[in-house]
Amino acid sequence: MRTRYNAAITALGGYVPETVLTNKALEEMVDTNSEWIVSRTGIEERRIANDDRVATSDLATMAVNDLLTSANMKPEAVECIIISTSTPDYIMVSTASVVCEKAGLINAWGVDSNAACSGFLYALTLGASLVESGRYKNVIVVGADKNSSIINYEDRNTCILFGDGAGAVLLEQTTEDVGIIDNVFKTDGTGREHLIVLAGGSQTPSTIDTVNNKLNYISQNGKVVFKAAIEGMSDTCTTLLGRNELRVDEIKWLIPHQANLRIINAVGEKLGLTAEQVKVNIQRYGNTTAATIPLCLWDYKNDFKAGDNMILTAFGAGFSWGATYLRWAELRK
Structure with missing residues (x-):
């Protein structure tokens, strides 16, 4: 076998x-x-x-x-x-x-x-x-x-x-019985206009005009992204809990994407977790995009114990969002 x-x-x-x-x-x-x-x-x-x-x-x-x-x-x-x-x-x-x-x-x-x-x-x-x-x-x-x-x-x-x-x-x-157990991911390209770098790719190659018009920088519709992030992260976390038959009291930690503290707090509250269970380092690093979750794991690694159930969740441009359920393992010494 x-x-x-x-x-x-x-x-x-x-x-x-x-x-x-x-x-x-x-x-x-x-x-x-x-x-x-x-x-x-x-x-x-x-x-x-x-x-x-x-x-x-x-x-x-x-x-x-x-x-x-x-x-x-x-x-x-x-x-x-x-x-x-x-x-x-x-x-x-x-x-x-x-x-x-x-x-x-x-x-x-x-x-x-x-x-x-x-x-x-x-x-x-x-x-x-x-x-x-x-x-x-x-x-x-x-x-x-x-x-x-x-x-x-x-x-x-x-x-x-x-x-x-x-x-x-x-x-x-x-x-x-540790490691990555399950995930729920979503993608919706209709949201791309709300968080995007418009120039620099094949759709709109970089030119003098795109540079002068600052199209090679991030643009964001903050209100739309804020609302969609709370809904998307909360919904995928809830779905993940349901299909793995997990109660909230069985989750030790939530490791959310560090985009905005109000988003993080709202997701934690929707899931019924305490503030102590939600790991936050946005105050020191801001939004480091793809780096936020691994940096959060790195910052708080001494708090995690083998067997701890945790949910990782994120929302980003695309729109793209989702959540991952894992059980913590012993780290190498």
């Missing part, structure tokens, strides 16, 4: 740039104030890779190196890496290829995925499928974004929200 494998998270890594962009600093750049930003978003500061020579691959590589160190694992042992990013180094040449070279993953193949803020969860499921198939013993999944490269720092509606960073997890085979 063929062995059935689960894919368990057994190591974590993270990286955020050293430069801190505070709300007070933003007050000098756009018409806003710290009190308003905190009350509307929960964000107090964000990290920015302010060196033009630093790319998303550099952020991802630092997170991978941190993971390998914590796992006491050699780079050549990695078999595959999946990188979720909306800010790849290049349009052609995957960021994963660059990270394989920079991190010394000489025996790994790599690929990028892009589902914006939902991207890490989507990539996590792809990586878990490779491990569960039995073909791969270990896969690294990274969420990484240099959002400062696509932010208009004259647009107060978006520049207050986003930061740069990267988080990584190692998925390994296990026959124990």
Whole structure:
């Protein structure tokens, strides 16, 4: 009989740039104030890779190196890496290829995925499928974004929200009852106009006009995204609980995408979880897009115990959204 494998998270890594962009600093750049930003978003500061020579691959590589160190694992042992990013180094040449070279993953193949803020969860499921198939013993999944490269720092509606960073997890085979158990994902392309970078792709290639008209930056209809995020994240979490016959009191932790503290609080309340069960670090990093969930896992790893049930949930451009149910495993020492 063929062995059935689960894919368990057994190591974590993270990286955020050293430069801190505070709300007070933003007050000098756009018409806003710290009190308003905190009350509307929960964000107090964000990290920015302010060196033009630093790319998303550099952020991802630092997170991978941190993971390998914590796992006491050699780079050549990695078999595959999946990188979720909306800010790849290049349009052609995957960021994963660059990270394989920079991190010394000489025996790994790599690929990028892009589902914006939902991207890490989507990539996590792809990586878990490779491990569960039995073909791969270990896969690294990274969420990484240099959002400062696509932010208009004259647009107060978006520049207050986003930061740069990267988080990584190692998925390994296990026959124990831990790891990625189930997910519910949704996609609705009719929502794309509400959160989008209009230029730079094949639909609208970059030109002098697109640059002058600032179409290569993120634009967002905040009210529409806010409402859709609460509904989408709450609904997929509820569906996930129902089909796995899980009571709310059986869930130890909620790890939500860190886009807005009011969204996070609303989702937690809809699910009936206490504030202590909902992990939050948006106040320090802002919205790092695909990196928010793995950075949250990395930040709070010492709080998690083997066997803890947790729900990960996200909402992003596309629209894309969903939730993942996993049972925590012992991390490598």
